[in-house]
Amino acid sequence: MVDIRRISTNRWWHKKKNWGLFIFLLFLFFVRISKGSLYKDLYFLISKPFWPGQFQREILTKSVEQEFFIKFKQLEKDNKRLREILSLKRLSDSESISATVISRKTGSWWRQIILNKGEKDGVEVGSFVVGPGGLLGRVNNTSLFTSSVILLTSPESKVGVWIERIQSHGLLVGLGNDYPKAIFYNKEVNIEVGDILLTSPASTLLPPNIPVGIIQSVDEELQAKKTANILLLGKPQAIDWVQILKVAI
């Protein structure tokens, strides 16, 4: 009788140590099955206060910017060399001229802005003007202290553009309203709403790849050409400061 009692108290499940081992094994099994997700979540909570903060982010951003800048300079150098070989227009090496808009006519037929920099500051006829967003127009007249810029929306304005996605060249024509039209002299061209228009690399007046506008709608095909309404990126009616950039041959 005594033996039976002793045996029954000596069963493994009566020992705390064994239960502990069992729970530990169960835990290991769970970790194995869940592929350590419990650990990962725990690490998430513990490490949260020590994550890379604003300072580390700034360092990284700066490094990335530097990397891009070096790449950009390299590409610019290559581009300059290639454009020299092809005798195409390019940006002048001299710095751009910042100017203030002192008069703007952005309605009706006469669409121009007048800037507070003129011949005295080295502005030349044919220089092009960019503002926040992209190209605004070209300098068509200068006085000693001012320069007049003919806007892309003016009926007089015609600028060579292209869509990089489809490598198609066209002509941006001002109509005297806020939405100039782009004409593509090929009705098979696959232009889509949202395509970005850049200045054409084949242009003899402007340097290439300056953002101009976005295709807002595509008109029905007419004869052998396709036309599209353009939403300009640069808004001359709201811009007070612009950059005048010289074109070098």
Add this chain to the structure above:
Amino acid sequence: MEKYLKKKIYIISFLFIPIVYFWDPDWLEFLGVQPYWPLFWLLPWSMIYGSIDGLIVGLFLGMILDSVSPDSSFTQIPGLVLSGIWFGKLSISSNGFIAHFRYGLICSIACFLCNSLYFFQILIKNLSDNNIFFYFSSIGNIFAQVFITGLLAPLLCSLLFVLFQKSRGKDKLIRFINK
């Protein structure tokens, strides 16, 4: 000095037209279009001095505005010359109230004429490149400018009319009233 300014008010105001043209305040625009400023000056001048003077001043105004405008291919001269001749043939109304509204109507019609002539120049110049409907989306410019010019004309033309009359010695108005 004040007397001199009063006497030469038409020259001073004439010289100010390109300045106002450049100024073009945003708060005076309708659908992004500002009034056609030269008509406000040309109407009282031509009504007082007649068609020949209207023609000459219309020509001068057109030449000045063409010089300060960006579009070298198109001209504002025909519209302003025709308006000057027409304004010179109009009689001065003795009823001040009616005259105010008459200025508005006359300026609106003249603005329509000037804008239409300008629009036709654009159409004719680009007819070889594009079809006739290509530029029709900008026809709203004409109506917006006609509206805003007609709206401001009673105020500005009346003011200039009084100033020009004073500078001229009111002789034409007196002659008209005596008739």
